[in-house]
Amino acid sequence: MNRIVIVGAGPAGIAAAEVLCARGHRPILIDEGEQAGGQGYRQPSAGLALDMSRLMGSEAGKYDALHARFANLKGRIDYRPRTMVWAIDGRTLHLVCDGRADVVEADTLLLATGAMDRVAPLPGWTLPGVFTLGGAQVALKDQGCLIGHRVAFLGSSPLLLLAAGQYREMGGEVAVVADTTPLRAKAAAFPAMMRSPRTLLRGLAYMAGAMRAGTPLLHGVTPLAIEGEGHVEALRVRDGRGRERRFSCDAVALGYGLKPETQLADLAGAALAYDADFRLFLPKTDGFGRSRPGLYLAGDGATIGGADAAEASGALAAHAVLTDLGASQDIAVIRRLARQVVRLRGFQRGLARAFAWPVAQIRAQPDATVLCRCENVTIGAVRAAMAQTLGPVEVNRVKAMTRCGMGRCQGRVCGPALQEIVAGVSGQDGAAAGRLRGQAPVKPIALAAAADTAP
Amino acid sequence: MTGAQFKRVTPRSGAPVTLSFDGVPLTATAGDSILATLLSHGRFVRHHEFGGGPRAGFCLMGACQDCWVWSGHGGRLRACTTPVADGMALFAEPQPLLPSHE
Numbered sequence: 001m002n003r004i005v006i007v008g009a010g011p012a013g014i015a016a017a018e019v020l021c022a023r024g025h026r027p028i029l030i031d032e033g034e035q036a037g038g039q040g041y042r043q044p045s046a047g048l049a050l051d052m053s054r055l056m057g058s059e060a061g062k063y064d065a066l067h068a069r070f071a072n073l074k075g076r077i078d079y080r081p082r083t084m085v086w087a088i089d090g091r092t093l094h095l096v097c098d099g100r101a102d103v104v105e106a107d108t109l110l111l112a113t114g115a116m117d118r119v120a121p122l123p124g125w126t127l128p129g130v131f132t133l134g135g136a137q138v139a140l141k142d143q144g145c146l147i148g149h150r151v152a153f154l155g156s157s158p159l160l161l162l163a164a165g166q167y168r169e170m171g172g173e174v175a176v177v178a179d180t181t182p183l184r185a186k187a188a189a190f191p192a193m194m195r196s197p198r199t200l201l202r203g204l205a206y207m208a209g210a211m212r213a214g215t216p217l218l219h220g221v222t223p224l225a226i227e228g229e230g231h232v233e234a235l236r237v238r239d240g241r242g243r244e245r246r247f248s249c250d251a252v253a254l255g256y257g258l259k260p261e262t263q264l265a266d267l268a269g270a271a272l273a274y275d276a277d278f279r280l281f282l283p284k285t286d287g288f289g290r291s292r293p294g295l296y297l298a299g300d301g302a303t304i305g306g307a308d309a310a311e312a313s314g315a316l317a318a319h320a321v322l323t324d325l326g327a328s329q330d331i332a333v334i335r336r337l338a339r340q341v342v343r344l345r346g347f348q349r350g351l352a353r354a355f356a357w358p359v360a361q362i363r364a365q366p367d368a369t370v371l372c373r374c375e376n377v378t379i380g381a382v383r384a385a386m387a388q389t390l391g392p393v394e395v396n397r398v399k400a401m402t403r404c405g406m407g408r409c410q411g412r413v414c415g416p417a418l419q420e421i422v423a424g425v426s427g428q429d430g431a432a433a434g435r436l437r438g439q440a441p442v443k444p445i446a447l448a449a450a451a452d453t454a455p
Numbered sequence: 456m457t458g459a460q461f462k463r464v465t466p467r468s469g470a471p472v473t474l475s476f477d478g479v480p481l482t483a484t485a486g487d488s489i490l491a492t493l494l495s496h497g498r499f500v501r502h503h504e505f506g507g508g509p510r511a512g513f514c515l516m517g518a519c520q521d522c523w524v525w526s527g528h529g530g531r532l533r534a535c536t537t538p539v540a541d542g543m544a545l546f547a548e549p550q551p552l553l554p555s556h557e
Contacts, residue, residue: 231511
């Protein structure tokens, strides 16, 4: 029988496993997490008395349903939690689980690797107390902790308001919600957002909640600096009217939308192409999630679409797997899923246009701003390398010369900003600046574990 | 540096765990991550190897690799995804191996 391996147990991976199971397959489901659910539907760790219904709000029903479905599925699949795929070599996946190495051969590979926050650098962003917006939510869901006592939310995303609302709800103090997106850009995106009225209403409800609570809500800000001696003490921004504002806080949550985790897709041979709306390199697939023969991509790891799109695209990719294995399919089901994915991803594309990645602000950052957190490389160092005669104009060459993107995170954090800095200095568009290539191991592993099964 | 970075808003039930960070004993509850434990007692988890500035993690989901701490038992641990265990000896800087592990 064809061995099907799914990587990632978020909504996309779970939905894919369900469809395959229903047709008599027993897929291997590999997940780095201790518990299934991915980041958005993450469950509290053991013993934590967290009221998830209250925290998930309007999404509580979906949260409960997904975990109930997974509980029902668990015994019928080969589920491998706490397991990281660190390399892909042909059909062979190299794994490490609890420090022990393993390999698995995949005839069919379905990647549902999810996403992380995209962040823009600013002075002071390496201070303790600055975390990603998604991280601020993970600290709460996974550990029952807030990232600080008085938190500023900065970036360009409707999720700033969602997370700030969750923090208020849990007893946190919100210093400010500062969005780089001007209000008129949000208004202009209204028609596109009507494709998902329920999500739009949720967004408006978050805004109303913030206003009722008296949270300062700024649109069209220019971030200036995060200040503090040894840890965060304040966020300084220029507001939409050009006034400088300083907000005392002991933590900052940073989020400029999401970026797919594409490293494994890259290693598995997926083609990637620049997307001008997201300003990111995204894996190319057909409308069902097919990448190359035997490789399928679903969820936010393929294209940012949110949890509902992830679930639908996971099911859709699993149907594509079944079709390619020669199984007969209910075409009506496939059509419905495909329409749903197109609609929801279209909505996210509208959001990405409205809540834009602040290209001009990033390119205007001072030389002293750290770009690469891992290797402590400043934006000035990148500019200086590029200013040399015959200096590099492509991100991988810049990386080779400056070490920007060469650290332990493999450019997951600095990659999008590096791409904009390089494009800005060389006067090219983001596509020409290129992307940092994925490398094995995709995350650090102990050499001893790697030596057991190294490719 | 005094004060805690994290604010715990939800209690946890479970076995008590004793560990240490830079020689200072800390208590936690089974299920707590190393990161949540260190940041509930302080403001950083390590000193950066290039420049020495304090770091406290960033993505909190195992992607950014900013929160690795040094273990007295050799090697490093990613604080945000590693649960605490009784007897852990953690450090902000690389350590010579403890005599028992040489």
